[in-house]
Amino acid sequence: MKIISTDNYDDMSKKAANIILSQVIMKPNAVLGLATGGTPVGTYKQLVEWYKKGDIDFSEVTTVNLDEYRGLPREHKQSYWYFMHINFFNHVNIKKSNIHIPDGFDMDAQKVCKEYDNIIQSVGGIDLQLLGIGNDGHIGFNEPATVFETNTHCTDLTNSTIEANKRFFENGEEVPRQAYTMGIKAIMQAKKVLMVANGESKADIINKALFGPVTPEVPASILQIHPDFILVADKAALSKINVN
Numbered sequence: 001m002k003i004i005s006t007d008n009y010d011d012m013s014k015k016a017a018n019i020i021l022s023q024v025i026m027k028p029n030a031v032l033g034l035a036t037g038g039t040p041v042g043t044y045k046q047l048v049e050w051y052k053k054g055d056i057d058f059s060e061v062t063t064v065n066l067d068e069y070r071g072l073p074r075e076h077k078q079s080y081w082y083f084m085h086i087n088f089f090n091h092v093n094i095k096k097s098n099i100h101i102p103d104g105f106d107m108d109a110q111k112v113c114k115e116y117d118n119i120i121q122s123v124g125g126i127d128l129q130l131l132g133i134g135n136d137g138h139i140g141f142n143e144p145a146t147v148f149e150t151n152t153h154c155t156d157l158t159n160s161t162i163e164a165n166k167r168f169f170e171n172g173e174e175v176p177r178q179a180y181t182m183g184i185k186a187i188m189q190a191k192k193v194l195m196v197a198n199g200e201s202k203a204d205i206i207n208k209a210l211f212g213p214v215t216p217e218v219p220a221s222i223l224q225i226h227p228d229f230i231l232v233a234d235k236a237a238l239s240k241i242n243v244n
């Protein structure tokens with residue numbers, strides 16, 4: 001595990017984007033696992049900036065997103081499909097056919113999840129997986145559970161996640177109660193895992209996930225045993241751990 005401490009959110013975003021840039025330079029046809037949420041917005045913004053300057057080319061890149069709300073059409077302003085297009089895909093030269101996000105509007109959970117696992121397999125697995133972390137330790141929408149979920153699955157969102165995500169909706173009632181998420185297995189099989197975290201509100205969970213016991217009750221704790229895991233976080237998110 002490598003921890004990169006940054007001064008603030010912009011610095012975190014830039015350093016995380018640099019790691020993604022290096023990955024794409026080293027392997028132009030890399031498979032990037034991508035995340036949504038508030039934390040990686042700055043990382044995408046930085047990548048778009050570098051793309052506009054001609055410093056990075058996404059023409060051969062393939063992406064697989066971590067998750068999608070179940071029941072939201074793509075066009076819904078809070079769907080992860082919409083988020084990814086507004087924040088990233090619409091601004092770079094990625095091929096539409098190389099973009100993969102679970103189809104949240106298809107209510108056939110078994111079909112959606114099986115198809116998504118087939119996609120992850122058919123693209124050859126993930127070279128670099130970008131992650132945020134939920135206040136309850138979730139990665140993707142792998143919520144605290146009694147067993148580590150392995151494959152893509154449909155999950156009930158916890159109250160803590162609904163509470164955290166309601167800031168993006170008109171009110172709490174509108175937050176979907178379920179989501180499709182990539183499983184822990186595909187995340188752990190990614191060659192490199194890059195987590196971004198910022199702000200004091202993430203300090204407790206970062207400490208618990210990375211220095212507490214490895215347990216399904218804290219899904220992100222499994223990353224302690226990933227062979228190439230990098231956390232890029234600002235000082236506030238690292239304030240509860242002894243960085244030494």
Ligand code: F6R
Binds near residue numbers: 034
């Ligand atoms: C989003 C995702 C989630 C978020 C997590 C943190 O695709 O998989 O695990 O990374 O909920 O969200 P923010 O960044 O909004 O704190």
